[in-house]
Amino acid sequence: MTSPISDSENWQPSELERRRRAERQRKTQKNVLIAGISSVLVLGTFSIILVNSPGWISLRDTFFKWAYGVEVLPKVILGFTTNITLTLIAGSSVALLGLLLALVRTSRSPALTPFRFLATIYVDVFRGIPMILVILLIGFGIPALQIPGVTNEVLILGTIAVIITYTAYVAEVLRSGILTVHPSQRAAARSLGLSHFQTLRHVVLPQAIKRVTPPLLNDLVALIKDTGLISILGVTDAVRAAQIQTAKSFNYTPYVMAALLFLAVTIPLTRYTDRILRRSMERQNAQGLT
């Protein structure tokens, strides 16, 4: 067996290929150089304009006084735990309820007609009204009714209000995902003998959720920040904790510290989701690229 290709011991790229490679390498080096110069120029110009603007010192002292930021950080972190706890509770509830709502809205069973109708009204209403009103209505409105046995604990009521609003958003995202799955997929699954539920579970939802993962992540990040809106009920979250400190000193650095905490959670979350998504795409396309 002496095929010319498998005889790799003495194989060398042709003269032409070597020239191609050299040319490619040269181009890459040139591009890196241009990108570097351009970045330095643009960022440099921005920093020079920033640092030389007349109010830079006062802006720096007002927003980026790090020593003060470190001093107030423990209080802001304490507030931030509220955001995280609420996000975990509200996020998981929203995922379940949103999925349920999306399934109801996309189902075609005649028995579910009244529920479809109600689900549509629910989404229309709660997606449209400002969340702050929902929070006030639930957080202050329900205790005002003075129904015996109903809690007036603002943390619980506030979380319920957040869940109500976000379920409406997430249901729509999931519904749009479900609608992107081509009917032939269902038909194929059913013809293979899968039940309606099995089709949903193994064919429709995996494809649907994968496609809407980026917008779902959007909603999750927005949720982390919006949980802070329940501070209107008297709960201290990261932003409120920062506001309290700012009110004492008239210095905005605490807000910047709160922003850093949010970033510390949302950036890794985004990167992680991106990676999962890329992997699943690779898996999906593993057998034959068309």
Added chain:
Amino acid sequence: MSDFKNVKSRKRPIALVALALAALFLSSCSSSSEDAAAPAEGCVAGELATVEAGALIIATGEPAYYPWVIDDAPESGQGFEAAIAYAVAEKLGYGKDAVKWIRSTFDGAIAPGPKDFDFNLQQYSITTERAEVVDFSSPYYKANQAIVSFKGSKLDGVTDLAGITAAGAKLGAAVSTTSLDVIESQLGLKASVFNDNAGGVTALKNKQIDGLVVDLPTAFYLSAVEIDNGIIVGQIDGSDAGDSGFGLLLAKDSPITGCVTDAVDALTSDGTIAAITQEWLANTAGAPVLK
């Protein structure tokens, strides 16, 4: 040597002119301070370096609350802070017509950069920390903090500060207030923090908190008007200690800070501020003091 002498002799006329000018300036000042308008010393009445020449732009919150401003209409001069603002304006040589009102948020007023008002009053407490970022006039009012509650609450019948902790009461306050500081620093309790007093009042009505801490004049208003069966549990003794009082807020290094402070001081010493306090905040005496 002769060169040195020359220089000296040439300098002398300049010094003389400067002296003459200074004398002129001083005499013009003293003569104007004898006028009926009586502006603060060193400040020319009605011609301060204000944001808009010939006018005095005064900012307050939106909405502005009773008893500080009546009916959210500072232009009427009705209400404690509205009256103070017009008194200061008059002292500075600006008549009622020269005063313009604008509204500002708490954050808008403290943001760095140029301001669109000459001074801002919405019960800003003077602290040294804040004074690094903005200018304050001398104080025009100093209030004790008081606890508002309702009949039958955990705080009903409490007569001292230890009783508040013993009752296990949950206290609330609005953000950016001395009231909040008093709960956390002086009483050592964890406060429920609201955007404004309106939020705190709602929570109190719903019994989600047991007491709301506000300054004493506001406490009288809330307990009498806003809250059903409202009571003032009492003033918190010494709660004004860490507080230098309410000051007029000006931009950092504003050219008119000195003049405004002089005007407030003059109004304090001639009894005008006491009269305004008597007119608008007279009913604040008589709340029990919690020690």
